[in-house]
Amino acid sequence: MLSIPDLIRKKRDGGQLTDEEISFIIESVTTKRMQDCQIGAMLMAIWQRGMVAAEIQSLTRQMMLSGEVMRWPDEWKRLMVDKHSTGGVGDKVSLVLAPALAACGCKVPMISGRGLAHTGGTLDKLESIPGFNVQQSAEQVQQKPDHSCKSDGK
Structure with a gap:
């Protein structure tokens, strides 16, 4: 079972977030299950530790998919x-x-x-x-x- 505090701790300690974990974070933010202070803590951990290319790609993809995706003619x-x-x-x-x-x-x-x-x-x-x-x-x-x-x- 994924836990927001565990994911914040993982990133704070220099761990790499998986696609599943990033998806869980974005879904938790968009459904308001993640508290503002937790969002701030996760963003600070990301800012301090950075993200590898795979994490950035996953985060970008999950953010995009969290909203309406338009298809052009x-x-x-x-x-x-x-x-x-x-x-x-x-x-x-x-x-x-x-x-x-x-x-x-x-x-x-x-x-x-x-x-x-x-x-x-x-x-x-x-x-x-x-x-x-x-x-x-x-x-x-x-x-x-x-x-x-x-x-x-x-």
């Missing part, structure tokens, strides 16, 4: 691009590059944050644009856009 295969932030303050690239890439026909799914530092996050800025909707369902994200020019005939 096959016809988007060569159109998908990623703009990943390297950090910093101000959204100097995201707010310009993503729409420019989309205007060129690229698909640019992005994960962005809220309430970051004194400038706010990308979502905060986007929500300040009248009519811009950041709350999109998976179906809306995968819809084919209507690029036709609508005119009232005048």
